[in-house]
Every structure is written in structure tokens, then in C-alpha cells.
Amino acid sequence: MRLLPFSDAQAAVVADWPASAGEVALWCGRQEFPVAARTVTGWQRDADVQAHVLVDGGRVVGYGELWFDADEDEVELARIIVAPDTRGRGLGRVLVRGLLARAVAAGHADVFMRVHPDNARALRCYRGAGFAPVDPALAEAWNEAQPVGYVWLQGDTGAPEARTGTGASRP
Template identity: 50%
Template sequence: MSRNIRFEKFVPAHASAVAGWTQTVHESSMWSGRAEHPFREETVLSWRQDPDSQAHILSVSGTAAAYGELWLDSGNREAEVARIIVSPAARGQGLGVHLVHHLTALAEEAGYPGIYMRVPPGNSAALRCYTKAGFRPVDEESAASWNRSQPVEYVWLRHEPAHAATLAFTL
């Protein structure tokens, strides 16, 4: 059975569903850096205030199933893929990889050659997903430099299109 998957701009009507996808304080913290559970709809909506941030969802058969953001740094021509989360009912189906592919393609089409991600330490599921989507760790010197001003020592990744897995979906 095949399902219709669509990449769409996030709209406020999606906020309640997205806020409900975290299941624990730990999961909220890994996703957003906030130790907040249940996660608040207002928090998700507040992220839209940054003009350099673009939020998107993947919908499956008309239902929001994954959320992610693209943060654009026009001065450095760099983008960061961020806040990726998949609804609990849709996990394990490759939707996270699918969403990351869409977000990186959007950044590339907009002329951002450097595309990065940061992953909290210990988030092995996220690291597997992003590796399948073509991300690889940055060099140790860059990671150390970028982590100096961060609250945790993130694993920093850079998109390398030659390493992206080919997607074949029959959902």
C-alpha cells in the first residue's frame, strides 16, 4: 500500500501536533535543548519568529508526520538543518531521512553550499538518520571551536551529498 508523502511549509495549525510528539523530558531536551514536557505549542510557534529560520513538515496521507527547520546564515552562505522530529506513530519508516533530504535540497537550491547539523551527545538514532542522509562529522578542530559557546558538546556534522543514501519509498 502506498501513501502520499508531501513536503510542506509549516503552518500554525501544525504546532499542536508537533508539540505532542515528544514523549519524555529527555526526548524534548534532545530535540530542542529544552527540558520541557509536555512540550508547549507556544514554544513551537515561537520558533517562527526568527526570519532566518524556515520550518517544514512531511505529511503522509494528509497528516503531519515529521517536522524540521532550516536555519540560514546568508553572510556565511551556510545553512543548518535543525529540530528534526518524527511523530511516534511514523518512526522507523525512513521519514526522518526523507525530511532531511528535502531540507538539504532546499538549502542547496537557495545557494547554500555549506549545510550543517548539530546533534546532542548520545542521540544515536539521530546520528544514524543523518548519516543515511549524507552527513559526516566535521573535523575535530572545527567541532571544538564551535562547541566553545554551546551548552553541551555537540556532534557537528556537514552534508556531503556523495554519501547520501538513495531513497526508495513505498509507504
């Protein structure tokens, strides 16, 4: 498995993965269903966003973004999703560990992510990939401007997978 930069040609594949409006809301907070490929390509217009795909044998099986914040010297992992027929196989952890490794390699020790509180499956995945809840007071402050009370997680940037990127090469 390899973690590669996203290309616009992959947008239709990724946009097709959510099976319901509820899944779209949990994935990216949008209300549109189905998600249009142009929506996914539009996310790439922000210079601070780097999207990646997890590829297995030439097939795209995962998608996720790194949102760089130079002012805060931190990175947020976002819009993480895996192909429906590959879920439950640990690919989400592989994808998240690979993204974490990219963030650390770019020189960022503070790596965060926000998760919809109703997305229990994603929370298990991210915790299994080395993320832990931030201090409750910090989460409360960050949620003041948010549409829902997200669960905020911080990556373990000291984990071997984060330092070496080896997490993207094994399930």
C-alpha cells in the same frame, strides 16, 4: 510524501510528539515538558528560520527547520523530529534529505547540523541521509559556546537527492 511549509495550525501536533523531558532535550535542547504549541510557533518568529513538515496522505509525520545564516553563507538543519508511531521507517531520512535539498536549492553549499551526543538514533538517521562529521578541530571550536559537546555534521550537497529534492518523495 511531500515536504511542505509549516503552518501554525500544525504546532500542537508537533509539540505533542516528544514523550519525555529527555526526548525534548535531545530534540530541541529545551527543558520544558510537555512542549507548548506556542513554543513551536514562537520558533517561526525569526526571519532566518524556515520550518517544514513532512506530510503523508494529509497527515503530518515529520517536522524540521532550516536556519539560514547569510553572513556565513550556510544553513543549519535543526529541530528535526518525526511522529512517534512512524519512527524506524526511514521517514527521518526522507525529511532530512528534503530539507537538505531545500537548502541547496536556496543556493547554499554548506549545510550543517548539530546533534546531541546521546542521540544515537538521530546520528544513524542523519548519516544515512548523507551527513558526515565535520573536522574534529572545527567541531571543538564550534562547541566552545555550546551547552554540550554536540556532534557536528555536514551535508553531502553533491548527492542526487540534495540537488534534485527527490529524497522528499520516497521513503
